[in-house]
Amino acid sequence: MTVTVSRRDALVLGGVAAVAFAIGSASPAFAKNDSAELIKAFTGGKEPATGKITLDLPEIAENGNTVPLAFSVDSPMTEADHVTDVLIVAEGNPRGGVATFHFSPASGVAEASTRIRLAGTQNVIAIAKTNDGAVFMDTKQVKVTIGGCGG
Amino acid sequence: MAPTPRPRIRLDKKEAKTGEIVEVKALVAHIMESGQRKDKDGKVIPRKIINRFTCEVNDKLVFAVDLEPAISANPYLQFKFRASESGPVVLTWHDDDGSKIVGEEKISVS
Numbered sequence: 001m002t003v004t005v006s007r008r009d010a011l012v013l014g015g016v017a018a019v020a021f022a023i024g025s026a027s028p029a030f031a032k033n034d035s036a037e038l039i040k041a042f043t044g045g046k047e048p049a050t051g052k053i054t055l056d057l058p059e060i061a062e063n064g065n066t067v068p069l070a071f072s073v074d075s076p077m078t079e080a081d082h083v084t085d086v087l088i089v090a091e092g093n094p095r096g097g098v099a100t101f102h103f104s105p106a107s108g109v110a111e112a113s114t115r116i117r118l119a120g121t122q123n124v125i126a127i128a129k130t131n132d133g134a135v136f137m138d139t140k141q142v143k144v145t146i147g148g149c150g151g
Numbered sequence: 152m153a154p155t156p157r158p159r160i161r162l163d164k165k166e167a168k169t170g171e172i173v174e175v176k177a178l179v180a181h182i183m184e185s186g187q188r189k190d191k192d193g194k195v196i197p198r199k200i201i202n203r204f205t206c207e208v209n210d211k212l213v214f215a216v217d218l219e220p221a222i223s224a225n226p227y228l229q230f231k232f233r234a235s236e237s238g239p240v241v242l243t244w245h246d247d248d249g250s251k252i253v254g255e256e257k258i259s260v261s
Contacts, residue, residue, distance in 0.1 A: 065223060065224070066223040066224075067223075070229075077233075090221055093221050094187050095187075095219065095220065095221070097219035097221065098219055098221040098222065099216055099217060099218050099219055099221070099222060100216065100217040101214075101215075101216050101230075102214070102215040102216065102217075103214065104212065104213065104214075105233075106208070106211060106212075106213040106232060106233055106235065107213055107214050107230070107231065107232055107233065108172045108173075108231055108232055108233030109172055109231050109233075111230070111231065112214070112216070112228065112229060112230040112231075113227075113228075113229045113230075114216075114222060114223075114226065114227055114228050114229070115222070115223040115226070115227050116221050116222055116223060117185070117220075117221045117222070117223055118221075
């Protein structure tokens with residue numbers, strides 16, 4: 001059988017090409033993004049492991065002004081073993097910081113959702129820190145059709 | 152925008168058993184001006200956002216968020232807490248200008 005490209009794949013590929021062109025031309029404006037510094041300050045320089053945390057964002061966001069974001073961390077949330085903080089950064093925004101969530105055993109579960117602004121197609125990173133200092137990370141790329149930072 | 156917007160808060164249950172997880176959805180009208188936009192004269196519009204949100208149950212902090220300008224206008228937050236005792240569920244939004252928006256619900260735990 002010959003190789004077939006589904007309608008869905010074709011659309012996605014087209015979208016990627018269009019978006020790549022868009023960021024190519026706009027990237028100098030976002031030169032100073034402090035994501036790396038924020039992550040370093042949050043983890044204390046530790047390399048985050050993958051797993052435990054799941055970040056949920058749409059693959060394609062039509063409007064960068066309000067992109068739904070949700071995350072959940074797999075943790076028993078007991079006194080002995082719980083998530084204390086979750087940092088969210090956006091690598092392609094004028095500034096990297098999005099939000100820092102704070103949990104305690106009284107939270108019961110380490111999950112939350114909100115709506116964020118994304119200036120353009122980019123990676124969004126979530127990092128969870130546990131009470132014993134372990135850090136876990138998840139990354140999602142979001143393709144943004146209309147950027148959400150005005151101007 | 153109204154001077155003191157009234158937040159909208161919803162708990163998924165008003166009564167819970169001890170240890171049960173209660174989900175909270177909270178929305179407040181706020182411009183969340185990022186401080187990065189310029190007006191038509193090219194002047195930067197000063198930043199005005201909600202920079203911190205807290206949820207206290209019976210004066211005990213169960214959830215908090217530090218927000219940055221990358222949070223959408225009219226910030227929406229959904230989170231959970233573990234029911235341990237009956238009492239007020241107080242949500243507080245802290246504005247850059249020092250003002251606070253406070254909303255309250257009640258949970259009864261059996």
